[in-house]
Amino acid sequence: MAGAVGSNHPLNATPQQQLQQHQQQRPNLAIAAAPSTGEQPIPYNWQATKTTVKERFTFMFNNEILSDVHFIVGKGIQTQRIPAHKFVLSVGSAVFYAMFNGGMATQSAEVELPDVEPAAFLALLRFLYSDEVQIGPETVMTTLYTAKKYAVPALESACVEFLKRNLSSDNAFMLLTQARLFDEPQLAALCLESIDKNTSEALSAEGFTDIDLETLCVVLERDTLGIKECKLFTAVVRWANAECHRQQMSPTPENKRLVLGHALKLIRFPLMSVEEFASGAAQSGILTDREVVSLFLHFTVNPKPTVEFPDNPRCCLTGKEQTIQRFLGIETRWGYSGTSDRIRFTVNRRIFVVGFGLFGSIHGPADYQVNIQIIHAEGGTILGQYDTGFSSDGSDSTFRVMFKEPIEITPNISYIACATLKGPDSHYGAKGMRKVVHESPNGGKVVFQFTYAAGNNNGTSVEDGQIPEIIFFT
Secondary structure: OOOOOOOOOHHHOOHHHHHHHHHHHOOOHHHHHOOOOOOOOOOOOHHHHOOOHHHHHHHHOOOOOOOOEEEEEOOHHHOEEEEEOHHHHHHHOHHHHHHHHOOOOOOOOEEEEOOOOHHHHHHHHHHHHHOOOOOOOOOHHHHHHHHHHOOOHHHHHHHHHHHHHOOOOOOHHHHHHHHHHOOOHHHHHHHHHHHHHOHHHHHHOHHHHHOOHHHHHHHHOOOOOOOOHHHHHHHHHHHHHHHHHHOOOOOOHHHHHHHHHHHHHHOOHHHOOHHHHHHOHHHOOOOOHHHHHHHHHHHHOOOOOOOOOOOOOOOOOOOOOEEEEOEEEEEEEEOOOOOOEEEEEEEOOOEEEEEEEEEOEOOOOEEEEEEEEEEEOOOOOEEEEEEEEEEEOOOOOEEEEEEEEEEEEOOOOOEEEEEEEEOOOEEEEEEEOOEEEEEOOOOOEEEEEEEOOOOOOOOOOOOOEOOOEEEEEO
8 A cells, every 4th residue: 555654664663663773873973963172972862861850951061962152251270161051041040041031132152251250150050950059168158159140049048058057256257248248138147146256266367357447347336245345456456457468558556547447436445444445555556645645534533524435335245144153051140341252263164244142131121332343363353343332121132233344254264253342241151062053045054163262351262151143144
């Protein structure tokens, strides 16, 4: 019959037979399809080895197969020529869609990207082709930049999450600068929080002196830095020295003041003790003679004259206020004759002491005047003190007396808690504990070790006496 199809016609063959006949008819297909760039031949029927769309698109990543655009990425000897596919890029990025399909679409087969790092661009393409995130410490910032440039928010979020997981006091300032540059407010807030909690360590890191002036001002404006103002000033002088070198200026006091600009007015010199100011900032040459004189007057006379620098405390306290009680019992009749009650202590982690709990009168309601201090046990330096008072109701409760500013306590260093009371006989603590372990609400334990403070002591010891409570934040 005319038009009949024979049994050997390809249409009567099974799919497997058709494929074999097709391969026999095109024995050199794999070689013919190979690109002319000297690369490996493209395997024939590679599609059959990929069971999902994701596998097929992943195979196309950084592959010359069907590529219809090439990117010349980077500059200088680092330049790479990377193949890509307009369709895949347009589906994954509005920027690429406009580049290839918009009214001003490029007709060029090559697109130059000198501002993008090759590794970051490959990370972007890998994500667009396969949903795979491949970033590391060395490439995360450039990949974040590239993800923002080409409007790929999912990859951008992955970069930010990576940075959050790897945030530490050592890199907080570097990441803060990048977060501000890339307009990542959530990451910037986490960096600032890390700086608040570990201010000394963050300021000691190499990245601190590399920040720009605007970022420095953002940090100095904060009320939550956990550091003494004299140490903060020392770090700022280090930054000014580095900035002078960057601007190829001699690091003279005059030039340091010049590069600091408005940042100098953000340092809270009134928070320093007169001794700290006299031995540090007053001799730095950065302040004018008029500023030095006005600050000395602020420290030494009453009423205090106004100064050009802020004096509101830096509240470096986070979380909840915590209190440890070092006595198990309470007794009566502890007298006062002008001598200080003292107890020596160490802690296992960094804390900020804000005050003490003290015992009050055994004779009914009474008022007390008290000077409280924290003293560095080895050098005898007074780290903080305050003259205050409290009213006792006659009960055996403790009564709070608070320092004007929090006092930083460093792990494994001996300190002396000191209270000099003026008032009637009071209750006192008994059955004292040499070691008190306190579970912190934000995780971890604070371990206090108490020992006798020798010297001019009104009698307080580990076993009994005053200063039953230490009030602190972690």
